[in-house]
Amino acid sequence: MPYDPSAFPPFAVTVDLVVLTVRRHALCALAVRRGEPPFQGRWALPGGFVRADEDLAQAAARELAEETGLRAHDPDAAAQDNGAHLEQLATYGDPKRDPRMRVVSVAHLALAPDLPAPRAGGDANSARWAPVEELLQRGGYGREGELAAPLAFDHAQILADGVERARSKIEYSSLATAFCPAEFTVGELRRVYEAVWGVALDPRNFHRKVTGTPGFLVPTGGTTTRQGGRPAQLFRAGGATLLNPPMLRPEV
Amino acid sequence: MPYDPSAFPPFAVTVDLVVLTVRRHALCALAVRRGEPPFQGRWALPGGFVRADEDLAQAAARELAEETGLRAHDPDAAAQDNGAHLEQLATYGDPKRDPRMRVVSVAHLALAPDLPAPRAGGDANSARWAPVEELLQRGGYGREGELAAPLAFDHAQILADGVERARSKIEYSSLATAFCPAEFTVGELRRVYEAVWGVALDPRNFHRKVTGTPGFLVPTGGTTTRQGGRPAQLFRAGGATLLNPPMLRPEV
DNA sequence: GTGTTTATCGTCAGGGAGACGACTATGATC
DNA sequence: GATCATAGTCGTCTCCCTGACGATAAACAC
Numbered sequence: 110m111p112y113d114p115s116a117f118p119p120f121a122v123t124v125d126l127v128v129l130t131v132r133r134h135a136l137c138a139l140a141v142r143r144g145e146p147p148f149q150g151r152w153a154l155p156g157g158f159v160r161a162d163e164d165l166a167q168a169a170a171r172e173l174a175e176e177t178g179l180r181a182h183d184p185d186a187a188a189q190d191n192g193a194h195l196e197q198l199a200t201y202g203d204p205k206r207d208p209r210m211r212v213v214s215v216a217h218l219a220l221a222p223d224l225p226a227p228r229a230g231g232d233a234n235s236a237r238w239a240p241v242e243e244l245l246q247r248g249g250y251g252r253e254g255e256l257a258a259p260l261a262f263d264h265a266q267i268l269a270d271g272v273e274r275a276r277s278k279i280e281y282s283s284l285a286t287a288f289c290p291a292e293f294t295v296g297e298l299r300r301v302y303e304a305v306w307g308v309a310l311d312p313r314n315f316h317r318k319v320t321g322t323p324g325f326l327v328p329t330g331g332t333t334t335r336q337g338g339r340p341a342q343l344f345r346a347g348g349a350t351l352l353n354p355p356m357l358r359p360e361v
Numbered sequence: 362m363p364y365d366p367s368a369f370p371p372f373a374v375t376v377d378l379v380v381l382t383v384r385r386h387a388l389c390a391l392a393v394r395r396g397e398p399p400f401q402g403r404w405a406l407p408g409g410f411v412r413a414d415e416d417l418a419q420a421a422a423r424e425l426a427e428e429t430g431l432r433a434h435d436p437d438a439a440a441q442d443n444g445a446h447l448e449q450l451a452t453y454g455d456p457k458r459d460p461r462m463r464v465v466s467v468a469h470l471a472l473a474p475d476l477p478a479p480r481a482g483g484d485a486n487s488a489r490w491a492p493v494e495e496l497l498q499r500g501g502y503g504r505e506g507e508l509a510a511p512l513a514f515d516h517a518q519i520l521a522d523g524v525e526r527a528r529s530k531i532e533y534s535s536l537a538t539a540f541c542p543a544e545f546t547v548g549e550l551r552r553v554y555e556a557v558w559g560v561a562l563d564p565r566n567f568h569r570k571v572t573g574t575p576g577f578l579v580p581t582g583g584t585t586t587r588q589g590g591r592p593a594q595l596f597r598a599g600g601a602t603l604l605n606p607p608m609l610r611p612e613v
Numbered sequence: 614g615t616g617t618t619t620a621t622c623g624t625c626a627g628g629g630a631g632a633c634g635a636c637t638a639t640g641a642t643c
Numbered sequence: 644g645a646t647c648a649t650a651g652t653c654g655t656c657t658c659c660c661t662g663a664c665g666a667t668a669a670a671c672a673c
Binding site: 294295296312313316317320334336337338339340341342 | 617
């Protein structure tokens with residue numbers, strides 16, 4: 110059977126981004142306000158069409174840079190080069206997920222340290238960091254007291270999947286360091302875990318665990334008191350990517 | 362900015378399947394021989410175009426049924442209803458992955474019990490179960506002594522990703538039971554782990570672990586001697602999907 | 614100096630896993 | 644039928660990790 114271009118239906122392919130960070134002790138995601146129908150005025154995940162000559166990862170990295178200014182660093186690259194962690198999350202292709210046409214969206218997950226402020230084309234009102242709880246609760250009230258409408262399209266599902274991926278992945282990998290600046294303290298790393306999991310961890314056991322796992326943390330020699338209290342050692346992320354044994358998420 | 366259909370390039374979207382099973386103590390994958398260019402005559406993963414009104418999971422389930430006769434059971438459904446486990450794996454969209462046109466492939470992973478024989482349109486010569494080692498080694502010799510050509514397209518990468526997903530997922534989930542028939546013994550389940558991981562496990566510790574994990578196995582009351590030796594208890598898969606603490610894969 | 618905050622070290626008990634001995638119940642072989 | 648090989652199942656022992664939590668250290672605020 111020869112190649113027949115009419116044998117398959119055409120699709121639009123987009124990348125959508127779940128960009129997570131930890132701000133003020135809460136797990137936050139980047140949301141942009143839609144300026145056009147459908148779902149005009151509603152919040153959505155950042156994203157856009159994949160270009161004709163672009164790989165999926167390239168498209169995701171481009172969108173990430175456009176929305177946040179962050180460079181994505183290669184997953185295989187060495188430690189923290191001030192870029193964000195970027196990985197493919199899942200693909201969503203329900204025939205009715207976009208009322209305009211058949212769109213398949215390849216969602217990606219990005220983890221970034223706390224950033225100054227979103228810059229979405231200069232329009233400060235069209236992009237924001239919002240706590241994921243707020244974005245996922247339906248019909249509740251957001252930070253400014255406005256009724257929190259659900260995210261556009263199936264983006265609430267995508268966000269939920271991204272959050273769950275992040276929550277489980279920091280268990281058995283050193284990925285939590287992607288939420289931290291280049292140098293950080295054990296306490297700062299612990300607060301990342303606490304924010305992502307929404308639990309309180311014992312500082313002493315956490316300290317023992319992370320400093321006792323070879324390759325997880327590398328001391329830089331410096332100290333800081335930016336959290337108040339006794340000065341804490343500064344660390345960089347070590348080369349290890351897999352944690353064995355894993356960091357255990359407390360039950361319930 | 363109004364909706365402009367010419368604003369995005371058209372893609373073809375396919376699903377490719379990594380169908381894994383355990384045969385003769387080896388992890389095997391389903392491969393089909395390509396009957397047309399490109400890569401004519403080479404082995405490839407089964408797959409096909411997503412139809413215009415089809416969800417991605419539906420398309421994957423349809424392809425799985427066409428190639429193997431297996432019904433995919435819903436991931437949220439209860440235990441072993443004689444269907445195969447099916448989940449989305451990852452999406453591959455390199456612009457050059459298909460020389461004909463821009464194709465994005467949403468790969469899925471299926472785990473099935475040992476099946477009689479592939480039935481690919483009745484042509485026994487065009488589909489087979491092959492050990493994943495054989496399919497992944499490049500330039501080696503296959504079972505019949507023929508030179509094993511690499512899989513078509515980027516299917517070697519997809520297969521490798523699927524195998525790695527399966528290997529890691531049976532660690533912390535009860536998914537290994539998807540490789541077993543509806544009723545199975547502890548020894549049969551152990552041989553699944555051994556085949557997937559390529560290691561030997563201590564039968565006594567394994568028995569203690571799986572029978573001691575609540576919800577993993579449910580005794581049916583029957584016994585069997587189909588493996589020889591002392592009769593073994595028969596079990597069905599329990600309702601538990603997550604194993605906590607996980608089954609530990611021995612380090613190298 | 615006193616209190617507060619955060620960091621860091623230590624101790625102790627309990628659970629799980631690896632190593633491995635011992636016993637049991639089949640079929641195969643002599 | 645005795646013996647052997649094969650699998651399955653139960654126990655024991657030790658080590659390591661974890662959770663719970665006491666104690667000390669070093670900064671800042673007053």
